[in-house]
Amino acid sequence: xxxxxxxPQSLIILEGKNCTLQCNYTVSPFSNLRWYKQDTxxxxxxxxxxxxxxxxxxxxxxxxxxxxxxxxxxxxxxASQLSDSASYICVVSPLExxxxxxxxxxxxxxxxx
Amino acid sequence: DAGVIQSPRHEVTEMGQEVTLxxxxxxxxxxxxxxxxxxxRGLELLIYFNNNVPIDDSGMPEDRFSAKxxxxxxxxLKIQPSEPRDSAVxxxxxxxTTLASYNEQFFGPGTRLTVL
Numbered sequence: 001x002x003x004x005x006x007x008p009q010s011l012i013i014l015e016g017k018n019c020t021l022q023c024n025y026t027v028s029p030f031s032n033l034r035w036y037k038q039d040t041x042x043x044x045x046x047x048x049x050x051x052x053x054x055x056x057x058x059x060x061x062x063x064x065x066x067x068x069x070x071x072x073x074x075x076x077x078x079a080s081q082l083s084d085s086a087s088y089i090c091v092v093s094p095l096e097x098x099x100x101x102x103x104x105x106x107x108x109x110x111x112x113x
Numbered sequence: 114d115a116g117v118i119q120s121p122r123h124e125v126t127e128m129g130q131e132v133t134l135x136x137x138x139x140x141x142x143x144x145x146x147x148x149x150x151x152x153x154r155g156l157e158l159l160i161y162f163n164n165n166v167p168i169d170d171s172g173m174p175e176d177r178f179s180a181k182x183x184x185x186x187x188x189x190l191k192i193q194p195s196e197p198r199d200s201a202v203x204x205x206x207x208x209x210t211t212l213a214s215y216n217e218q219f220f221g222p223g224t225r226l227t228v229l
Contacts, residue, residue, distance in 0.1 A: 031215060042222055046217055099146070
């Protein structure tokens with residue numbers, strides 16, 4: 001069964017600190033892996049999209065990595081800001097059904113001042 | 114660009130009533146998706162359209178749910194009759210076919226549905 005597992009479920013960090021969110025998936029074969037940021041009361045917004053052949057992709061202070069061999073991805077946030085407080089969702093696109101994305105449950109990040 | 118537009122933003126109704134959620138995709142996008150998000154199950158794909166044609170509705174939970182896309186700029190998701198377990202946030206998303214190997218989906222702000 002295609003699954004995406006994320007850890008931790010929630011995380012609290014101090015403003016200015018770095019953090020890393022984890023994603024393990026069983027979707028195989030897959031076309032691409034995405035990280036979305038969802039602010040409270042809003043729809044998810046894409047942060048990064050990596051194809052199966054890419055190892056890393058950055059978007060400002062957000063850097064995503066992908067290890068297709070171990071079926072793991074991580075999202076690293078550098079110098080966190082209060083506005084980074086949100087849910088971060090790992091999403092995998094199966095190769096066969098590219099439009100039927102498989103969503104993780106998300107990691108809720110809270111950045112404190 | 115205004116992004117994906119959904120209405121209403123909040124809907125409170127009583128069990129048994131009909132509910133209609135509306136979506137206007139980004140102009141030029143040829144794919145439209147309806148999702149449901151709950152704390153227990155996260156984001157789930159209900160149905161998606163390509164060029165106004167329903168492609169996959171396997172995620173629609175029951176016959177009480179129906180979706181239409183009469184033209185490229187409008188789609189509805191209808192629940193009739195509604196039940197308390199339908200309470201959730203419903204998102205519409207759209208994307209367009211590109212030369213890249215993936216289509217980025219852009220989500221609307223969602224409709225928070227509460228069925229009493």
